[in-house]
Amino acid sequence: MIVTENLTKIYSTDGGIKVKALDGVSLEIRDGEFIAIVGASGSGKTTLMNIMGCLDIPTEGKYTLDGADISLLGSGELSRIRSRKISFVFQGFNLIPSLTAAENVELPLIYRKTEASSRKRIVTEALEAVGLEKRANHLPSELSGGQQQRVAIARAFAADAPLILADEPCGNLDSRSGTDVMEMLHGLNRIGKTVVLITHDEKAALTADRQIRISDGKVVV
């Protein structure tokens, strides 16, 4: 369960200019929901997602994830929360180029200290779920964009975190692959994951349970 109260994020650039990327965002996301966050470019969507994903901390305001106040935690605890509770799917896939598809999927399990014996099984299952079991030993550079994004989804699947944050997961894909990816995110939602999808695509946004609209760092509607 995600609760934000009055979240404000101010970036200070090297030139001393301050950018208010988030301006008093308060929202609530219940477990198991499929949420779409929509808004114009530069409106603060990614900033919000970074805070929800414990990659960044707000300048002001409060963010509680499953009852824990994130702003009170150190970097060690944040990384532990990321490891156990959150999976990201990025627009740019963010796979490690030197690792094969299977190894990329396995990585979060290693950081989580899952036993080697069960890792193999989980990785196979995850790759099967996205239909890439035949590509297990390919490097990201040997896969198409759509396939790479499917590996990223398999990685989220394997990590088995309750919260999935997807920032424009279809932004770099053709419409066919985009539909596949959306379908897989819904699949994850159906098995109980909370999915927060950032998107420009109104049609994709409409498949969500609920839309949150952001403009100039504020939630509208």
Place this chain on the structure above:
Amino acid sequence: MTGSKAISAFRSIKRGKSRSLLTLCSVAVGVFAVVVISGIGSVGTREINSTMLTMGINSAMVEAAGTGSGINLTDDDVTAFGELKGVNKAMPLMGAMSKAKILGKFLNCYAWGVDQDAKDIISIEAVHGRLIDDKDVENHAPVCVIDEVLAEESYGRSNIVGKKINILLGGSYREFLVVGIAKSGITGLQSVMSGIIPDFVYLPYSTMQDIVGKTSFDKIALLLEKDAADEGLAKTLTAEVNSLKDSSDGLVINNFQSQKGQLTDILSIITTVLSLIAGISLVVSGITVMTAMLVSVGERTREIGIKKSIGAGNADIMIEFLLESVLLTAFGSLIGIAAGLGACLGGCLVLGVEFVLPLESVIAAFGFSVLMGALFGVYPALKAARLRPIEALR
């Protein structure tokens, strides 16, 4: 857990191929130098020990403590010293640094003036021909016995009995007939370190006295009844020879054992100093490792961000990078050790001496370079671990 980290560190090394290769090389070269130098040291020490062991354990030399002591050693002294208790035999000795001109080649050597007792007292042995005998001494004959090495370096074979060679004595070269070839004491080592341990030529002492214009001797060699390393015997003998010559401490007694000690001391000082200098190159390669790792951290910022976003903690990233630099140095030093030992082994084969593994130095060089890798790897690893995930991801 650590296993998979090691694999991923190894991958990263493989990926940054040319940079990793250069870093490996810098570590390898440093370790190579240390291994080769200490290899020369241990082979040299062993050679000195083994030859000196066969060379006159019971022999000692009486000589003036310093130049200009004004003490002249004469025939009477030889007789008197020979009658001292504990002394079996005494022999006059002349000695001078010299050069031999053999077949147009100038070779450094040390010329000994000896008599027929040289065989017993300084234990030389003829491999061809004969040694200096009493008639040579009596006749002041222009004959010589030379080390096998000298023959081989000039003629390319050991038996050159009957050839005439020139030896630099008293300021000019004089012709000598080679009557015998002596088994070279320190064999291979002599050819490497001819500056420190020269090759020897042996002449009748009387001939040598004529040439340098002396009637006295430079030293008197003694053959003792027991081990010359015996401190008590050396002390009483020193007192006795000094009282015979009416001097308080103008004469000293040196034995070959103490000379062996001096030689090995010199050698060990040289190799230690050189090894330390080579050790500095290991520090330099540590810095190279650090540079390479810093560049690698810079290049992999995004990768670090991705890893952090999927749950890697600071410690995970830290260990990954540290492992990489340690693996890099460990691998580099293994290459260096292999190459260094190979070079030592090859050198020993060429020189025909027995190879001695400088095990301690090999372990020390390996440990030290891996330590350098770990130490200099800490900063880049910390830098990587401390990257903030959003900044790393951008």
